[in-house]
Amino acid sequence: MFSKKSATLLAISTLLSVSNVYAAPNIGTVTGSLATGGIVQITGSGFGSTGPNIDLFDEFSGNSTSKAGDVVSLTASDAGSWSSYGTYQPTYDTNFHSPPFSMRTFANDRMQQLQKNVNSTTEAFISYWISLPQGSTFPGSTVIGSYPASGASYWKLAWIMDGPTGYQSGGTGDDICLPTYPDNTYWRLMGNNTPLNFPVGRRDTDDWFTFNGWMRLSVWLKGGAIPTVDPGSIWFQALTEGNRLKEYTGNAVLFNGGSNGIAQWTRINFPGWYGGTTATNVNLRPVYDDIYVATGPGAVARVEIGDAPDYASCKNLALLLPKSWSDGSISAEVHTGSFVANAQAYVYVFDANNVHNTVGFPVSLSGQSTSTVFSPPQNLRVISSK
Ligand SMILES: [Ca+2]
The missing domain is CATH 2.60.120 (Jelly Rolls)
Structure with missing residues (x-):
């Protein structure tokens, strides 16, 4: 028989596993050169296994x-x-x-x-x-x-x-x-x-x-x-x-x-x-x-930088060019569009269903590496249907 404690742990682990299946992308680290032409490595979870065919x-x-x-x-x-x-x-x-x-x-x-x-x-x-x-x-x-x-x-x-x-x-x-x-x-x-x-x-x-x-x-x-x-x-x-x-x-x-x-x-x-x-x-x-x-499938999976931590509030955006894509790691070539050098920007990863990380991951655009701030977990929630 389960103890109360193990039943609670089971409930938590079930919650987490369900959340993992349906979780929005969550960015843990962004490292590399944040200037146009540079390559950044983005790690995290929930990016989805299907990247874009560009x-x-x-x-x-x-x-x-x-x-x-x-x-x-x-x-x-x-x-x-x-x-x-x-x-x-x-x-x-x-x-x-x-x-x-x-x-x-x-x-x-x-x-x-x-x-x-x-x-x-x-x-x-x-x-x-x-x-x-x-x-x-x-x-x-x-x-x-x-x-x-x-x-x-x-x-x-x-x-x-x-x-x-x-x-x-x-x-x-x-x-x-x-x-x-x-x-x-x-x-x-x-x-x-x-x-x-x-x-x-x-x-x-x-x-x-x-x-x-x-x-x-x-x-x-x-x-x-x-x-x-x-x-x-x-x-x-x-x-x-x-x-x-x-x-x-x-x-x-x-x-x-x-x-x-x-x-x-x-x-x-x-x-x-x-x-x-x-x-x-x-x-x-x-x-x-x-x-x-x-x-093709995954066409909408993408990486963008925006000028606000809330995507819907962005007034400028630029698409990066993904070079490799997996559920927990993306390599992408940086393209900064009309962002100016050293601008504060926020990274967004969109999965193949167009779902993005809730809060943009802050980075400073420049020719310098790197940003390795670890952001808190986001989107640990159960989505009831889909
Ligand atoms: Ca141009």
Whole structure:
């Protein structure tokens, strides 16, 4: 028979083991070089066994001879390569988010686009920064600093689909803009072929767009069990740098199967589309930077640094580039985005379900190692269902 004491211990150990199964990531130590290009080792628990498959990470750094106006390299600065250009090639621009360049996506009355092919997948995590440089216009508008006079398909910011014809009527389908701005009121995750129509912000009452600065848009989409029938999961986040962080979540069918009857994504375009006229295109030159694409199971597993110990309060974020991943240890290359040297920052690890450590792990960004402060245990709790 159990004594009271052993029964109590059993209850505690059961509690702990259940907690371990469902616990959020908990960071114990962060060591290494906390400057861009450095490698940090993160130890702890609950990171999950599945890390991300990163298809691409591009800060548009160029090489030692690159200059503004040069064609952007198809070899990404940080991981992977682009598959192709659109009709016209993007160029380096000095209105950067991470120095020294961003990607200019419109010039001379023409869209400049990059295209990325990925292995067939129904799950993707995509993050990228955008800005309208000073003196430039919003797509479809002739007035600097103003939205268009009326709604139309002027700007599909990024576009995921099945193959190069995914967006076409009668094409291979499964297209979703990430997001689009079709009615001059709502930002929406929607496409030409898919049944999805999911609002992710509203210009007048739920705004994240700014005409003066940078925004990071991140989206995690995961198709349902039968992707053309079962609802999948949607998570969309908009970070207005220095201002606010907004998130939108829901469930909806994400795929239509298209003409090939296969529910899959195989391609992502940056930008997706500009639909203005020559008159509205005169001062149009949106720039994109720090584009990160991960696909497959674990796509959303990631490491970020933020500027606040409470993630939801962060007003700046940067994605690190994981090099190895296990439940208790991650090695990641540091990328600091627009954080300044020696800034106070907080490390967040997200597992494959997008769950992160509750309190950011404090670090000081610099070229120096290291931070080895041991944080107290967090998240020792039982989650009743999942
Ligand atoms: Ca950059």
